[in-house]
Amino acid sequence: DQQVKQNSPSLSVQEGRISILNCDYTNSMFDYFLWYKKYPAEGPTFLISISSIKDKNEDGRFTVFLNKSAKHLSLHIVPSQPGDSAVYFCAASVTGGKLIFGQGTTLQVKP
Amino acid sequence: EAGVAQSPRYKIIEKRQSVAFWCNPISGHATLYWYQQILGQGPKLLIQFQNNGVVDDSQLPKDRFSAERLKGVDSTLKIQPAKLEDSAVYLCASSQQGYNQPQHFGDGTRLSIL
Incomplete structure (x- = not known):
């Protein structure tokens, strides 16, 4: 039961343009949402x-x-920079409860 | 401020062996978390401590996994015996006490089971 879903495994954007990462959730009790960025071999x-x-x-x-x-959240990055290239995770929780993470979206920003 | 420290960074063991991971949270952070991240998935909470008490361990496979946080600071996570499906990155995170405090992660331990 995937309560938090990131349906796009990857996204490629040109430097200077807008990056839009999407996240959907099913639990209407979620009241706190976060975005994390993860570089290879580092923690979120x-x-x-x-x-x-x-x-x-x-x-x-x-x-x-x-x-x-719509039970939907999105992260907009404007303008996108090559250093933004990473895996982005959305996460959600009910206040006082545990964080539930999505599967992640890999963003590539091309120079 | 210093971040969350974890060791070792990498560990390779054979199945049925045991392994332990160590975590030192950000100073002053009362809440400590252990996550398992399997390749291609998001982190999944294994256990949450508030000071040295367990808040949530509902997804910890207690037949083989154990964790402790003595004195409410450092924590260790142990797997005994390890199975092939335990291959993953084990992340430790900490946060300040209170609701909706962002969690700060260490760089994790990558565990490979042969």
Whole structure:
């Protein structure tokens, strides 16, 4: 039972353009969502989070959008840079509960 | 601040052998987590500690996996005996006490079972 799904295993984007990574979830009780970035041979690094009381959170080039009715969140990276090339995981939890991770999306930003 | 420290970085053992991983969380972080990440999947929580008490170990295969967090700081995760399907990266993470605190991960231990 995959409660958090990232249906695109990979995404390729040109440097300077927008990267949009998508994530769907099935549990309507989830109220806290995060995105992590992972480079090879390193642990995941926290990127940005959003609470279910918001529909948008912005931090520099990174913006997360939450659509509760569609049970969908997305991460926008603008502008994309080659250093953004990594695996991106979305994760969700019910407050006080454990994080459930998606399978990850590999982003490649081409110079 | 120093990040989450894990050792060893790599470990190769034969099936039925035992192995142990060590984790030192970020100073002051009360909550510590152990995750298993199988290739091509996201991390899956094995066990969560709050100080030195277990909060959630519902997905820990207790017949072969054990974990402890003595004195509420460092933690060890042990597998005995190992099976082929235990080949994975074992990640340790820590967070500050309280709801919805982001978890900070170490670089993990890559375990290969022959």
